[in-house]
Amino acid sequence: MRILARLAGWALALGCSAALAQGFPSRPLRLVVPFPPGGSADVLARVVGARLATALGQPVVVDNRPGAGGILGADIVAKAPADGHTLLFANTNIAINPSLYKSLPYDTASAFAPVVLMVKVPNLLLVADNVKATNVAELIALAKADPHALNYASAGNGTFPHLAVELFKLEAGVSITHIPYKGAAPALNALLAKDVQVLSNDLLTAVPHVKAGKVRALAITGSTRSPVMPDVPTMAEAGLKDYSAVGWQGIMTTAGTPAATIARLNTEINKVLADPELRGQLTSQGLEVVGGTAQQFGEFVRADTERWRAAVEASGAKVD
Numbered sequence: 001m002r003i004l005a006r007l008a009g010w011a012l013a014l015g016c017s018a019a020l021a022q023g024f025p026s027r028p029l030r031l032v033v034p035f036p037p038g039g040s041a042d043v044l045a046r047v048v049g050a051r052l053a054t055a056l057g058q059p060v061v062v063d064n065r066p067g068a069g070g071i072l073g074a075d076i077v078a079k080a081p082a083d084g085h086t087l088l089f090a091n092t093n094i095a096i097n098p099s100l101y102k103s104l105p106y107d108t109a110s111a112f113a114p115v116v117l118m119v120k121v122p123n124l125l126l127v128a129d130n131v132k133a134t135n136v137a138e139l140i141a142l143a144k145a146d147p148h149a150l151n152y153a154s155a156g157n158g159t160f161p162h163l164a165v166e167l168f169k170l171e172a173g174v175s176i177t178h179i180p181y182k183g184a185a186p187a188l189n190a191l192l193a194k195d196v197q198v199l200s201n202d203l204l205t206a207v208p209h210v211k212a213g214k215v216r217a218l219a220i221t222g223s224t225r226s227p228v229m230p231d232v233p234t235m236a237e238a239g240l241k242d243y244s245a246v247g248w249q250g251i252m253t254t255a256g257t258p259a260a261t262i263a264r265l266n267t268e269i270n271k272v273l274a275d276p277e278l279r280g281q282l283t284s285q286g287l288e289v290v291g292g293t294a295q296q297f298g299e300f301v302r303a304d305t306e307r308w309r310a311a312v313e314a315s316g317a318k319v320d
Helices: 002-022 040-056 068-078 093-100 136-145 160-172 184-192 203-211 259-274 276-284 294-315
Strands: 029-033 060-064 086-091 112-128 151-154 177-180 198-202 215-220 246-254
Touching (some): 040 060, 040 112, 040 203, 040 276, 068 086, 068 112, 068 246, 086 112, 093 160, 112 184, 112 203, 112 294, 136 160, 151 160, 151 184, 160 177, 184 198, 184 203, 198 203, 246 259, 259 276, 259 294
Parallel strands (some): 029 086, 151 198
Antiparallel strands (some): 112 198, 112 246
Protein backbone atom coordinates (compact mmCIF):
# COMPACT_ATOMS: atom_id res chain seq x y z
CA MET A 1 0.00 0.00 0.00
CA ARG A 2 2.83 2.37 0.85
CA ILE A 3 4.41 1.77 -2.57
CA LEU A 4 1.08 2.41 -4.29
CA ALA A 5 0.59 5.58 -2.26
CA ARG A 6 4.08 6.76 -3.12
CA LEU A 7 3.53 6.05 -6.82
CA ALA A 8 0.25 7.93 -6.66
CA GLY A 9 2.04 10.87 -5.07
CA TRP A 10 4.67 10.90 -7.78
CA ALA A 11 2.00 10.73 -10.46
CA LEU A 12 0.18 13.65 -8.87
CA ALA A 13 3.37 15.69 -8.69
CA LEU A 14 4.21 14.96 -12.31
CA GLY A 15 0.67 15.82 -13.30
CA CYS A 16 0.86 19.15 -11.48
CA SER A 17 4.23 19.91 -13.12
CA ALA A 18 2.86 19.12 -16.56
CA ALA A 19 -0.23 21.20 -15.91
CA LEU A 20 1.90 24.17 -14.87
CA ALA A 21 4.10 23.78 -17.94
CA GLN A 22 1.08 23.64 -20.26
CA GLY A 23 0.15 27.15 -19.12
CA PHE A 24 3.67 28.44 -19.74
CA PRO A 25 4.25 31.19 -20.49
CA SER A 26 1.27 32.94 -18.94
CA ARG A 27 2.82 36.42 -18.91
CA PRO A 28 5.86 38.29 -20.26
CA LEU A 29 9.26 36.80 -19.51
CA ARG A 30 12.00 38.76 -17.77
CA LEU A 31 15.51 38.13 -19.07
CA VAL A 32 17.96 39.47 -16.50
CA VAL A 33 21.28 40.53 -18.03
CA PRO A 34 23.72 41.22 -15.18
CA PHE A 35 25.75 43.67 -17.25
CA PRO A 36 25.19 47.15 -18.72
CA PRO A 37 23.62 47.81 -22.12
CA GLY A 38 25.97 47.81 -25.09
CA GLY A 39 28.21 44.86 -24.25
CA SER A 40 28.22 41.52 -26.05
CA ALA A 41 25.96 39.89 -23.44
CA ASP A 42 23.35 42.61 -23.88
CA VAL A 43 23.52 42.42 -27.68
CA LEU A 44 23.06 38.65 -27.81
CA ALA A 45 20.38 38.71 -25.11
CA ARG A 46 18.26 41.14 -27.11
CA VAL A 47 18.64 39.19 -30.36
CA VAL A 48 17.76 35.85 -28.76
CA GLY A 49 15.08 37.43 -26.57
CA ALA A 50 13.26 38.93 -29.54
CA ARG A 51 13.17 35.60 -31.38
CA LEU A 52 12.19 33.69 -28.25
CA ALA A 53 9.30 36.10 -27.73
CA THR A 54 7.97 35.25 -31.18
CA ALA A 55 8.25 31.52 -30.48
CA LEU A 56 6.56 31.70 -27.08
CA GLY A 57 3.92 34.28 -27.93
CA GLN A 58 4.90 36.49 -24.99
CA PRO A 59 7.25 39.49 -24.76
CA VAL A 60 10.75 38.86 -23.42
CA VAL A 61 11.81 41.97 -21.51
CA VAL A 62 15.57 42.44 -21.18
CA ASP A 63 16.39 43.81 -17.71
CA ASN A 64 19.99 45.05 -17.33
CA ARG A 65 21.15 44.71 -13.72
CA PRO A 66 24.91 45.31 -13.68
CA GLY A 67 27.17 45.11 -10.66
CA ALA A 68 29.40 42.90 -8.53
CA GLY A 69 30.63 40.68 -11.35
CA GLY A 70 27.12 39.59 -12.29
CA ILE A 71 26.07 38.73 -8.73
CA LEU A 72 23.34 41.38 -8.42
CA GLY A 73 21.50 40.16 -11.49
CA ALA A 74 21.99 36.50 -10.63
CA ASP A 75 20.57 37.07 -7.16
CA ILE A 76 17.33 38.40 -8.67
CA VAL A 77 16.86 35.16 -10.60
CA ALA A 78 17.90 32.99 -7.64
CA LYS A 79 15.10 34.51 -5.56
CA ALA A 80 12.43 34.64 -8.30
CA PRO A 81 9.38 32.35 -8.41
CA ALA A 82 10.35 28.97 -9.86
CA ASP A 83 8.02 29.14 -12.85
CA GLY A 84 10.37 29.87 -15.77
CA HIS A 85 9.21 33.45 -16.29
CA THR A 86 12.46 34.90 -14.93
CA LEU A 87 15.57 33.96 -16.89
CA LEU A 88 19.25 34.68 -16.31
CA PHE A 89 21.59 35.50 -19.16
CA ALA A 90 24.43 33.61 -17.52
CA ASN A 91 28.06 33.69 -18.51
CA THR A 92 31.44 32.50 -17.31
CA ASN A 93 31.11 34.47 -14.07
CA ILE A 94 28.65 31.87 -12.78
CA ALA A 95 31.56 29.41 -12.81
CA ILE A 96 34.16 31.90 -11.57
CA ASN A 97 32.37 33.65 -8.69
CA PRO A 98 32.13 30.73 -6.24
CA SER A 99 35.93 30.64 -6.06
CA LEU A 100 36.49 34.36 -6.32
CA TYR A 101 34.16 35.65 -3.60
CA LYS A 102 34.29 34.75 0.07
CA SER A 103 30.50 34.55 0.16
CA LEU A 104 27.59 34.87 -2.25
CA PRO A 105 23.92 35.69 -1.52
CA TYR A 106 22.97 32.33 -3.06
CA ASP A 107 24.40 28.84 -3.45
CA THR A 108 25.37 28.71 -7.10
CA ALA A 109 25.17 24.94 -7.32
CA SER A 110 21.57 24.78 -6.05
CA ALA A 111 20.04 28.20 -6.87
CA PHE A 112 19.83 27.89 -10.65
CA ALA A 113 18.46 25.45 -13.21
CA PRO A 114 20.45 25.28 -16.47
CA VAL A 115 18.42 25.73 -19.65
CA VAL A 116 20.87 25.84 -22.56
CA LEU A 117 24.47 26.74 -23.38
CA MET A 118 24.20 29.13 -26.31
CA VAL A 119 27.69 30.16 -27.34
CA LYS A 120 31.34 29.92 -26.44
CA VAL A 121 33.20 33.22 -26.56
CA PRO A 122 36.95 33.42 -27.18
CA ASN A 123 38.53 36.77 -26.41
CA LEU A 124 41.12 38.87 -28.15
CA LEU A 125 44.12 40.27 -26.29
CA LEU A 126 44.02 43.90 -27.37
CA VAL A 127 46.31 46.88 -26.98
CA ALA A 128 45.68 50.55 -27.68
CA ASP A 129 47.06 51.73 -31.00
CA ASN A 130 49.69 53.88 -29.27
CA VAL A 131 51.27 50.89 -27.49
CA LYS A 132 54.60 49.96 -29.04
CA ALA A 133 53.86 46.25 -29.30
CA THR A 134 52.75 44.44 -32.43
CA ASN A 135 52.82 40.95 -30.93
CA VAL A 136 52.62 39.17 -27.58
CA ALA A 137 56.40 38.87 -27.19
CA GLU A 138 56.82 42.63 -27.56
CA LEU A 139 54.02 43.30 -25.04
CA ILE A 140 55.72 41.00 -22.54
CA ALA A 141 59.02 42.80 -23.13
CA LEU A 142 57.38 46.18 -22.48
CA ALA A 143 55.82 44.95 -19.24
CA LYS A 144 59.09 43.45 -18.03
CA ALA A 145 61.04 46.60 -18.89
CA ASP A 146 58.75 48.72 -16.69
CA PRO A 147 56.32 46.90 -14.34
CA HIS A 148 54.36 50.14 -13.85
CA ALA A 149 54.07 51.16 -17.50
CA LEU A 150 50.92 49.27 -18.46
CA ASN A 151 47.33 49.28 -17.17
CA TYR A 152 44.57 46.93 -18.29
CA ALA A 153 40.82 47.40 -18.18
CA SER A 154 38.21 44.80 -17.32
CA ALA A 155 34.44 44.56 -17.05
CA GLY A 156 34.82 44.52 -13.26
CA ASN A 157 36.53 42.64 -10.47
CA GLY A 158 36.19 38.91 -10.95
CA THR A 159 34.78 39.05 -14.46
CA PHE A 160 36.09 36.83 -17.23
CA PRO A 161 38.12 39.66 -18.87
CA HIS A 162 39.74 40.32 -15.47
CA LEU A 163 40.85 36.74 -14.90
CA ALA A 164 41.81 36.25 -18.54
CA VAL A 165 44.49 38.94 -18.18
CA GLU A 166 45.46 37.69 -14.72
CA LEU A 167 46.14 34.30 -16.28
CA PHE A 168 48.15 36.05 -19.00
CA LYS A 169 50.22 37.85 -16.37
CA LEU A 170 50.81 34.60 -14.52
CA GLU A 171 51.83 32.70 -17.64
CA ALA A 172 54.01 35.52 -18.98
CA GLY A 173 55.53 36.46 -15.62
CA VAL A 174 54.70 40.16 -15.95
CA SER A 175 53.02 42.91 -13.96
CA ILE A 176 50.15 44.94 -15.47
CA THR A 177 47.90 47.08 -13.26
CA HIS A 178 44.19 46.24 -13.19
CA ILE A 179 41.64 49.04 -13.70
CA PRO A 180 38.09 47.66 -13.25
CA TYR A 181 35.12 49.25 -15.03
CA LYS A 182 31.39 48.68 -14.64
CA GLY A 183 30.89 46.47 -17.66
CA ALA A 184 32.47 45.40 -20.93
CA ALA A 185 31.39 48.46 -22.92
CA PRO A 186 33.00 51.02 -20.55
CA ALA A 187 36.17 48.90 -20.45
CA LEU A 188 36.40 48.86 -24.25
CA ASN A 189 35.73 52.60 -24.37
CA ALA A 190 38.63 53.12 -21.95
CA LEU A 191 40.96 51.29 -24.33
CA LEU A 192 39.68 53.24 -27.32
CA ALA A 193 40.29 56.48 -25.38
CA LYS A 194 43.80 55.25 -24.48
CA ASP A 195 43.02 55.56 -20.77
CA VAL A 196 44.39 52.00 -20.48
CA GLN A 197 46.80 50.08 -22.65
CA VAL A 198 45.57 46.47 -22.54
CA LEU A 199 42.23 44.65 -22.60
CA SER A 200 40.94 41.10 -23.07
CA ASN A 201 37.70 41.57 -25.00
CA ASP A 202 35.24 39.37 -26.89
CA LEU A 203 35.40 39.31 -30.66
CA LEU A 204 31.80 40.45 -31.05
CA THR A 205 32.48 44.02 -29.97
CA ALA A 206 36.24 44.18 -30.59
CA VAL A 207 36.52 43.16 -34.25
CA PRO A 208 35.01 46.35 -35.76
CA HIS A 209 37.53 48.47 -33.83
CA VAL A 210 40.42 46.19 -34.81
CA LYS A 211 39.45 46.39 -38.48
CA ALA A 212 39.14 50.18 -38.19
CA GLY A 213 42.68 50.35 -36.81
CA LYS A 214 41.59 51.86 -33.50
CA VAL A 215 43.02 49.00 -31.42
CA ARG A 216 45.46 46.18 -32.15
CA ALA A 217 44.74 42.46 -31.67
CA LEU A 218 47.82 40.52 -30.54
CA ALA A 219 46.32 37.07 -29.95
CA ILE A 220 43.12 35.09 -29.49
CA THR A 221 42.60 33.42 -26.11
CA GLY A 222 41.15 30.16 -27.43
CA SER A 223 42.96 27.08 -28.69
CA THR A 224 42.24 27.72 -32.39
CA ARG A 225 42.28 30.74 -34.67
CA SER A 226 38.99 32.44 -35.43
CA PRO A 227 37.62 32.48 -38.99
CA VAL A 228 36.67 36.09 -38.30
CA MET A 229 40.32 37.11 -37.75
CA PRO A 230 42.39 34.29 -39.28
CA ASP A 231 45.61 36.31 -39.17
CA VAL A 232 45.52 36.70 -35.38
CA PRO A 233 47.53 33.91 -33.70
CA THR A 234 46.46 31.88 -30.70
CA MET A 235 48.28 32.44 -27.42
CA ALA A 236 50.04 29.12 -27.94
CA GLU A 237 51.28 30.24 -31.34
CA ALA A 238 52.36 33.52 -29.76
CA GLY A 239 54.55 31.67 -27.26
CA LEU A 240 52.30 30.99 -24.26
CA LYS A 241 51.64 27.30 -24.94
CA ASP A 242 49.68 26.61 -21.74
CA TYR A 243 47.35 29.61 -21.97
CA SER A 244 43.66 29.16 -22.83
CA ALA A 245 40.68 31.22 -21.65
CA VAL A 246 37.34 30.87 -23.43
CA GLY A 247 34.14 32.35 -22.05
CA TRP A 248 30.56 31.25 -22.61
CA GLN A 249 27.01 32.55 -22.50
CA GLY A 250 23.82 30.63 -21.77
CA ILE A 251 20.37 30.76 -20.25
CA MET A 252 19.48 29.66 -16.72
CA THR A 253 16.37 30.01 -14.62
CA THR A 254 15.39 29.57 -10.98
CA ALA A 255 15.97 26.17 -9.40
CA GLY A 256 12.76 24.23 -8.89
CA THR A 257 11.23 25.32 -12.19
CA PRO A 258 9.14 22.44 -13.62
CA ALA A 259 11.16 20.15 -15.88
CA ALA A 260 8.59 20.48 -18.64
CA THR A 261 8.96 24.29 -18.59
CA ILE A 262 12.74 24.01 -18.82
CA ALA A 263 12.33 21.54 -21.68
CA ARG A 264 10.08 23.99 -23.53
CA LEU A 265 12.56 26.82 -23.08
CA ASN A 266 15.43 24.58 -24.15
CA THR A 267 13.59 23.45 -27.28
CA GLU A 268 12.66 26.96 -28.36
CA ILE A 269 16.10 28.46 -27.73
CA ASN A 270 17.75 25.60 -29.61
CA LYS A 271 15.44 26.37 -32.53
CA VAL A 272 16.51 30.02 -32.35
CA LEU A 273 20.19 29.01 -32.37
CA ALA A 274 19.63 26.63 -35.29
CA ASP A 275 18.25 29.38 -37.51
CA PRO A 276 20.76 29.64 -40.40
CA GLU A 277 20.58 33.42 -40.57
CA LEU A 278 21.24 33.93 -36.84
CA ARG A 279 23.84 31.18 -36.73
CA GLY A 280 25.67 32.82 -39.60
CA GLN A 281 25.54 36.19 -37.88
CA LEU A 282 26.92 34.80 -34.62
CA THR A 283 29.67 32.82 -36.35
CA SER A 284 30.67 35.85 -38.38
CA GLN A 285 31.10 37.74 -35.11
CA GLY A 286 33.50 35.18 -33.68
CA LEU A 287 31.07 33.22 -31.52
CA GLU A 288 30.90 29.43 -31.48
CA VAL A 289 27.23 28.38 -31.43
CA VAL A 290 26.68 25.39 -29.12
CA GLY A 291 23.10 24.55 -28.06
CA GLY A 292 22.27 21.12 -26.63
CA THR A 293 20.33 19.83 -23.64
CA ALA A 294 19.87 21.37 -20.22
CA GLN A 295 21.67 18.39 -18.70
CA GLN A 296 24.69 18.94 -20.95
CA PHE A 297 24.78 22.59 -19.93
CA GLY A 298 24.66 21.64 -16.26
CA GLU A 299 27.56 19.23 -16.67
CA PHE A 300 29.51 21.86 -18.59
CA VAL A 301 29.03 24.46 -15.83
CA ARG A 302 30.13 22.03 -13.12
CA ALA A 303 33.32 21.20 -15.04
CA ASP A 304 33.99 24.88 -15.82
CA THR A 305 33.54 25.78 -12.14
CA GLU A 306 36.29 23.34 -11.22
CA ARG A 307 38.54 24.64 -13.98
CA TRP A 308 38.18 28.25 -12.84
CA ARG A 309 38.63 27.27 -9.20
CA ALA A 310 42.11 26.09 -10.11
CA ALA A 311 42.71 29.23 -12.19
CA VAL A 312 41.62 31.59 -9.40
CA GLU A 313 43.86 29.82 -6.91
CA ALA A 314 46.81 29.98 -9.30
CA SER A 315 46.32 33.68 -10.04
CA GLY A 316 45.69 34.65 -6.42
CA ALA A 317 42.74 36.80 -7.53
CA LYS A 318 40.19 37.46 -4.78
CA VAL A 319 37.30 39.85 -4.29
CA ASP A 320 36.10 40.69 -0.78
